[in-house]
Amino acid sequence: MISRAALRTSDVIRQAREHLLRGQQLPLGMLDACIDRSWQRCMEHGLQPGTRPELPRLDSSELRTQRETHRRLIELADPLIRRVAEDLRGCQLLLATPDATVLKSYGQRFVLNDRFHIGAGINLDERWFGTNAPALALIERAPVLVKSCEHLLFPDNPVSCVAAPLLDLNGDCLGLIDLTFEADHPRPEIFLRRVQQLTGALEQRLFFRHYQQHWVLQVHASLAELDSVSCGLVALNETGLILAVDSQAAQWLGEASAALIGRHIEELLGNSWKEICRQCESCSALLGLPLTGGQLVGRLNPPDQWQPAALSNEAIVVPVSPEPSLCRDLEALVEEWPMALAREARRASRALEVGLPVLLQGKTGTGKEQLARALHISLGEQRPFVALNCAALPESLIEAELFGYGEGAFTGARKGGYSGRLVQANGGTLMLDEIGDMPLALQARLLRVLQERVVTPLGDHREVPIDCRVIAASHRDLEILVTAGDFREDLYYRLAGVVVELPTLNEQVDLAGQIHERWASLCRHHGRHLVLDETLVERLTAYLWPGNWRELEHCLEAALVGAEPECQRLTMEGLSPRWQRKLTQPMESGVDSTATSEDVCNGSQELREMERAHMVRTLEAHDGNMTAAARALGISRSTLYRRLG
Numbered sequence: 001m002i003s004r005a006a007l008r009t010s011d012v013i014r015q016a017r018e019h020l021l022r023g024q025q026l027p028l029g030m031l032d033a034c035i036d037r038s039w040q041r042c043m044e045h046g047l048q049p050g051t052r053p054e055l056p057r058l059d060s061s062e063l064r065t066q067r068e069t070h071r072r073l074i075e076l077a078d079p080l081i082r083r084v085a086e087d088l089r090g091c092q093l094l095l096a097t098p099d100a101t102v103l104k105s106y107g108q109r110f111v112l113n114d115r116f117h118i119g120a121g122i123n124l125d126e127r128w129f130g131t132n133a134p135a136l137a138l139i140e141r142a143p144v145l146v147k148s149c150e151h152l153l154f155p156d157n158p159v160s161c162v163a164a165p166l167l168d169l170n171g172d173c174l175g176l177i178d179l180t181f182e183a184d185h186p187r188p189e190i191f192l193r194r195v196q197q198l199t200g201a202l203e204q205r206l207f208f209r210h211y212q213q214h215w216v217l218q219v220h221a222s223l224a225e226l227d228s229v230s231c232g233l234v235a236l237n238e239t240g241l242i243l244a245v246d247s248q249a250a251q252w253l254g255e256a257s258a259a260l261i262g263r264h265i266e267e268l269l270g271n272s273w274k275e276i277c278r279q280c281e282s283c284s285a286l287l288g289l290p291l292t293g294g295q296l297v298g299r300l301n302p303p304d305q306w307q308p309a310a311l312s313n314e315a316i317v318v319p320v321s322p323e324p325s326l327c328r329d330l331e332a333l334v335e336e337w338p339m340a341l342a343r344e345a346r347r348a349s350r351a352l353e354v355g356l357p358v359l360l361q362g363k364t365g366t367g368k369e370q371l372a373r374a375l376h377i378s379l380g381e382q383r384p385f386v387a388l389n390c391a392a393l394p395e396s397l398i399e400a401e402l403f404g405y406g407e408g409a410f411t412g413a414r415k416g417g418y419s420g421r422l423v424q425a426n427g428g429t430l431m432l433d434e435i436g437d438m439p440l441a442l443q444a445r446l447l448r449v450l451q452e453r454v455v456t457p458l459g460d461h462r463e464v465p466i467d468c469r470v471i472a473a474s475h476r477d478l479e480i481l482v483t484a485g486d487f488r489e490d491l492y493y494r495l496a497g498v499v500v501e502l503p504t505l506n507e508q509v510d511l512a513g514q515i516h517e518r519w520a521s522l523c524r525h526h527g528r529h530l531v532l533d534e535t536l537v538e539r540l541t542a543y544l545w546p547g548n549w550r551e552l553e554h555c556l557e558a559a560l561v562g563a564e565p566e567c568q569r570l571t572m573e574g575l576s577p578r579w580q581r582k583l584t585q586p587m588e589s590g591v592d593s594t595a596t597s598e599d600v601c602n603g604s605q606e607l608r609e610m611e612r613a614h615m616v617r618t619l620e621a622h623d624g625n626m627t628a629a630a631r632a633l634g635i636s637r638s639t640l641y642r643r644l645g
Helices: 010-019 032-046 062-070 073-086 133-140 189-210 245-254 273-280 330-334 339-353 368-378 395-403 439-454 478-483 491-495 511-527 536-540 546-561 578-584 597-623 626-633 637-644
Strands: 092-096 102-107 144-146 159-167 172-183 216-219 231-234 241-244 285-293 296-300 358-361 385-389 427-431 469-474 498-501
Touching: 010 032, 032 133, 032 395, 062 102, 062 285, 073 092, 073 102, 073 172, 073 189, 133 159, 133 172, 144 189, 159 189, 172 189, 172 626, 189 231, 216 245, 231 245, 241 245, 273 285, 330 339, 330 368, 339 358, 339 368, 339 498, 358 368, 368 385, 368 427, 368 498, 395 439, 439 491, 478 491, 511 536, 511 546, 536 578, 597 626, 597 637, 626 637
Parallel strands: 358 469, 358 498, 385 427, 427 469
Antiparallel strands: 092 102, 092 172, 144 159, 159 172, 216 231, 216 296, 231 241, 285 296
16 A cells, blocks of 8 residues: 655644644654654653753863864865855755764854754754754654754744765764755755755765775766766776675666675676776776666776766755746646646646657747746656757757767867767756757757667767657747748657647736736745735736736836835836836737638748848848847847848
């Protein structure tokens, strides 16, 4: 029987706390399993909700002694934790011993109430502090999240926390890292992943220090992730015998570390160890690892050659208050959508899950990338999401950016080559934005790659296997482009597994309600509490919004952040003169809904001719300067070249 996951909401936790206060047994599955175990232990220690015990705290001399005892841990972890603390503004990080004594505190310092503040020297043992992430991570020997209200002794806790143990090569706990953040953050799981990444990077450094004089094999399912903290590490002696296997490598190889140690690496590589060593003796080399369960990618590094993965800013920067319109899961995104459109979005999610491509059609600003990210998140996997805007790159660079290139493939090529977006998306999702602007020659090559599932980088003879889900998007109607001969018909049918057509803003059902919802989200994001005047809402719903959601969001956000501090209600007068003028001017309606398909095609042809004439006039106005004309038109120079023929 599959157990149902507990709902970790404040209402459920409050009900659980009331059960305890009445002396009642907690219903099975009411709390998250590890939280439930922690609460039961706390009750056994005599801790009740509302208990305020005295917390042990080291004096300065005792703290110095503890830091000296754990000098190895501090020297290993301090530089990386400092970097993370600088990037995660508004968060507090703790480095603690295996008995939950805080050695160092970084970043913001949180105060729970008048008596309790978290800092160096405090001991967070569950026996006197109750349920908390550092103590729980040590007991569970796994990364944990403890939400604010799940702290048994602090029901009104203003913070939530995540923690993960740091294990040495023998699996013993060296210490732990805790990350504390504001309780109202909408996506606490982000911080849990960051702590896991941090401990993973530190454990790689431990491995590197210990096996620096040996061969090290990196393994992963994705070439793009081979140098990340999620790759597995295998240490080998000079004869090819396996000396050590970290936990990540054991997962990728599908066997326990103990079962792999002492075996010969030729069992995994299928090639002569001596021949491989000869090829790799001066530099690292990529290898294929043919295993029963599938194909892995490996990189074999000679002694002293391998370097542990560095945590990039991209991997560790987490905004405390993320952009309200981004990173929403699919159900949250489609909640207010018309039923038919929400159904198509869910259909696209199911299609993407089984490997069918998805095509998103819609005018600029209708939310194509937002839907693409939600579709990717709906797959429920921690896999890469890679986006390429085909209209934003010069034609000469699109091919290299998409397919990658080998070292020395052309003048200015990056040393060591470049894997390309297709390889970077391996195992995840590739979004080809504005696919309608891709040159015809590249369309043919992309079609072949999608059919054969292998990519050959420029200037390289290797064929790299790829396995990624594909989402294409365009503000142009691809079927019309196919009819006009501007887009390959075979590629269109290869991309159009499920087609989702996103409506413009003025086609939305209950636009007024959605405006109120966006306004409330922006107010939460900026910490303001302004009422949106209903007369202004009527003006906003009457406007046609040629820039769609993006234009509306900018209008609302600019008005909110520009409002005076004492302002309590946003009216038409609170907008800029430009927006007051735009919202009061009458606008003509768009295309007649009764137009026939022939009318639409003729209209499209006329539109292209008008577009071309406008481009020619703009080019003449800039004395033939293509760069200046493209900038004035808001398009790339390569797009201007193509559309002018």
